Amino acid sequence: MIIDGHVHTPFCPHGSRDTLKQYIENAISQTYSSISFTEHAPLPPSFIDPVPTKDSGMELKLMEDYISTLQELKINYEKDITIHIGLEVDYIEGYEKEIKEFLNTYGDSLTDGILSVHFLPTPSGYVCMDYSPNSFKKLVDAHGGVNGVHRLYYQTLLRSIEADLGRYKPTRIGHMTLSHKFQNLFPTEQFFTEETDAVLASIKERNYSLDMNSAGLRKPYCQATYPHPSILEKAIRKGIPLVYGSDAHKSEDLGAGYSQLKQYVSKGY
Template identity: 50%
Template sequence: MVKVDGHIHTPFCPHGSTDPFELYIERAISLGYSAITFTEHAPLPRGFVDTTPDQDSGMDPKYLPDYLDMLETLKETYKGKMIIRTGLEIDYIEGFEKETIEFLSTYGHRLDDSILSVHFLQFQEKWDCLDFSPDVFRSMIDYYGSVDGIYQRYYETVLQSIRADLGVYKPKRIGHMTLVKKFQQLYPASHMFNEEISTILHEVAGRNLELDYNGAGFVKPYCGDSYPPREVIKQAHSLGIHTVYGSDAHTANGLNQGRADMDV
C-alpha cells in the first residue's frame, strides 16, 4: 500500500514553523511515506483583507515564485526516494471567485495537486476566520445567534465552494470539510447536520472530487476527531469518493498526526 500525506505546510507558512523542507521530507521518508504534497496556504485573493490579528492566513505573494521553484529543485534532489508534489491550499472566499480564477490561471499550471478550503465566513459586512481561536468562535456566536448558526453558514459555504466555477485549475480536493467542529468540546452544536453533510458528499461525488481526510483535529485541544470524522468517511467511500490522508502538519513533527486513529 502506498502511504501518502496530501496536506503538508512549509517554512513559507506565515503562521507555521521555520522547519526546512528537508526536515519534513526526511521525516516522511523515515515514517514510510512514498508520496507527499506540500500544500502551503496560497496568497489570499486580491482585495480581500485578512481579519486575523497578524494578517498571516496566507503566503505573501512575493514569496510564491520562490516556493514553487524550491519544490522543483527538491523533486530532483529526492528523485527515487520520495515523490514530492507541488500544491497549494486555496481559500474559497465568497464573492472573490473572479480573483481566485485569476490567481489559478496564473499559477495553476505549476501545481501537481491542490486543496480547496473554507476558513473565512462572511456575516453581512464582517469576515471571520472561524478556526482562528476559541475567542473568535465565541464572538461569532453572538451575531450568528447560536453555534448551529455558524455550522449552518459554514456548510453552506463549503457547498458553494464545491459548486463554484473556479476555472480549469480549480483544486480537486476539498479540505477539512468539518473544520467548523474544531472547538466542538467548548461549543457543541445541537445536532449532527447530517442532511447538510450528505448534500456536500453527493455534490463531491457528482463532480468526481476528493476529500481531505485530515488528522489535525485529533491534536487540537477542543476537537478530538478527524476532519471529517470516521462515519462521514464511511459515507464518502460508499459514494465512491476518494479520500486522501492529510496531516495538515505545520511542523515536521506534525507529520503522521492522527493517522493511528483513522481508517487509512
C-alpha cells in the same frame, strides 16, 4: 507506505520554521511514498485578512520562490519520495474572480491542491472561523448561535464545491468538518446530517475527493478527525476517494493520526 496530501511549509507565515528538508527527511524515515506540500495560497489581493496577525496565507511575492524551491527538491529526492507541489486555496465567497485569476497564473506549475473554507462573513466583515475560540464566538453572535455557524459553514463549503474557479481549481475538499474545531467549547446536539450529505453528494457529482484530515485530533477542543468516521464511512459507500492529510505545520506532525485513519484510505491514495 503513507501518502500525505496536506502538508504546510516554512513559507507559511503562521507555521513553524522547520525546513523543507526536515519535512522530506522525516517523511522518508516514516516510509512515506508521497508528500503534497499545500501551503496556504496568498489571499485575494482585495481581501483584508481579518486575523490580528494578518498571516493566514503566504505572501504573493514568495510564490515564484515556493514553486522553484519545490521543483528542485522534487528532482533531488525523486528516487526516495514523490513530492507534489500544491496549495491549500481558500474559497472566500465574493472573491471567486480573484481566486480564479490567481489559479490561472500559477496553476500550470501545481501538481496537487486542496480547496478549503476558513473565512465566513458577518455583518461587520469576514471572520476566520478556526483562528481562535474568540473568532468562533464572533460568528456565533452574528449568526444566531452555534448551529447557525455550522449551517453557514456547510452552505459556504457547498458553494466552494460548486464555484467556477477555472481549470486549475483544486478538486480535494479540505477538512470538511472544520466548523467542529472548537466543539468542546461550543457544543451542539445536532449532527448536520442533511448538510454533510449535501456536501458529499456534490463532491461525488464532480468526482472530487476528500482530505481526511488528522489535525483535529491534535486540537484540545476538537479531538476528532475532519470528518468524523461516520462521514468517512458514508463517503466510502459513495465511492469518494479519501486522501490522508496530516495538515502538519511542523515536521514532527507528519504521520500524525495515520494509525486511526489508515483503514479508510482509498486504494491508490
